[in-house]
Ligand SMILES: O=c1[nH]c(=O)n([C@H]2C[C@H](O)[C@@H](COP(=O)(O)O)O2)cc1CO
C-alpha cells in the first residue's frame with residue numbers, strides 16, 4: 001500500500017479482544033448499578049445515541065436531598081422504598097441535560113416497569129436492551145411491554161458473552 005507516494009510499511013495489527021458495543025454499554029449499566037444502595041435489587045441504566053455515544057447513566061436511588069440514612073429501604077410497611085426510590089431508567093432520562101433523547105437506545109440491567117416505560121416512550125427512546133427480566137410475570141412489566149410494543153419501541157434481551165473484565169479500583 002502507498003502512503004504519500006512512498007511504500008508504506010506493514011501496519012501493526014489491531015487488538016482483537018476488545019469489547020463489543022453491547023458489552024461496553026451493558027457493562028457501563030452494570031457498573032452504574034454498583035452505586036445503588038438498595039439492599040435487594042440494584043439496577044443500572046446507560047443511554048446511548050444512535051452513533052454509539054453515551055448520553056446519560058443512572059441507578060435506582062432516592063431523590064437528591066433525600067438521604068439514604070433517613071429514608072427507608074424496607075420493602076413492606078407504611079414507610080417503604082417504593083414511595084421514595086427513583087428508578088434507574090428515570091434517573092438516566094432526568095440526568096440528561098443535553099436536549100433530546102429522540103432515537104436513543106437505553107441499556108438497562110432489569111426490564112423497565114410501566115412507569116419507566118412511559119418515560120422511555122415520551123422521551124423518544126426507540127430501543128431497550130435489557131439484561132434480567134425477573135419481574136416478567138408482574139402486571140407492571142406486562143403493561144410496560146404492552147405500551148412499549150404499541151409505541152414501537154424495540155425490546156431486545158442482552159446476550160451475555162460470558163467475558164470477564166477485571167477492573168482493579
Ligand atoms: O425498572 C425498574 N427499575 C428500577 O430501578 N427498579 C428499582 C426500584 C427498586 O429500588 C428496586 C426493586 O426492588 P425489589 O426487587 O426489592 O422490588 O429496583 C425497579 C424496576 C422494576 O422493573
Ligand SMILES: [Zn+2]
Nearest residue numbers: 087112113116
Ligand atoms: Zn421503573
